[in-house]
Amino acid sequence: MYQTPGDMDQLAQTITTNIRKISQNVNSMQQMIMQLQSAPSSDNESVRQQLHQIQNYTQQLAKDTNKSLKDMSLGSKNKILKERLASDFADALKAFQSVQRKEAEQERAEVKRARAASQRGNLIELSGQLPPPPGGRQQPQGGYQQQALMLEEESNLEQLREREEAVKNLEQDIMDVNGIFKEIATMVHEQAVAVDSIEANVDSATIRVQEGAEQLSQARVQQERARKKKLCLAFTGIIILAVIILLVWLSAR
Template identity: 45%
Template structure:
């Protein structure tokens, strides 16, 4: 993992530049994984056929191992990208929304590429297991050592012994190749389990992001409740103010009437 993606803390690139650079790296890696899967599928289709060879199998194992490591690195980079996307900094809401959409798109593309990669891994493992089973059955590997000892005792002719020795050498080579194939199959099954782990980590990442979204939505809902409560309180206060104004008007009218009566009484007594 490139430590340069956090260099902006020391006066290096800005978070936006780091995000763009890391997103580009992830996109390139996903494209390479997809291309490798296509190459692997062509090789797997040749296994057991007329074009099958040890060189082909070696190439298949090499590209599978390289793609496996590339998937692990991409998974780490995606976690870094999620951290950068969640740190708003001085980004505008529009930029934050764009980064979130780009991150989710890369996660979806990586998941699709991983599914294809694991499918071709399983296909390769199934084919190689079947090839090893057939090779053992046809060569009688389980009886190899016993047959070798019996043949040496029964046949004493020099020419025949030489042929038997050559046959034994060939069988030993075949046995080593079978053992190597079985080791490759075990490694392939281990790699498949590693891809399963990557899927789990991706799921956990998406789940964690979902909880953040849920928290934001909950905050919005709480804000809406507070706004509604505030609106209701304002309406209640307005009602109280209206009633108070009515009371003031009534008292004013009563006061005017009383004053008018008093003036009338005073004027009548004066006359």
């Protein structure tokens, strides 16, 4: 697809802006992870949700930036610019993937704690299901307490499933970033090969033009020589014809 200089400038500006946003989001994610590590998990659900949202947004931003890099046309003038943008993008991706791994470790730790809490809850629930004393009656509030414990346990299990799913999604996102890294490396390599090929084709075309000009010049020289030769032959023929006519005229007298 043909791209004007204005299109290239706009595309480069978009990529630069996206890289800057990725770096800013990485800093925000690092601060959120530190906050999650320093405070009780029960007080940080909103921070955790915000962290997931900014991670998902940054992941999509990385994919969009990768596509924009691919859309940049090849050429010797764009080679340096594209290589610089690809290098800056790779640095931002490296920082993003690092903070993704920290987030995944934090989520795994939360899952581990949630599982331990769930097991403790089951033990407490079982210990509360002792038979009533002989001749006595079980207190009515005991049934309500057991029901409340069951509801709490169900809620904890749901949160546990959500966090396990979040860990799986994070691991997949990390793998996707690995894929982008590979595409960047391939893109830069192919660009270098393509630019070298373009330059080689230009050099080859220049050589062919020069060879064609030389051949044309040689053809003109040969044509000029042939024309001179024809003129000489014609002039010689005219002289011979004039001599013959003169001899015939003299003999007739």
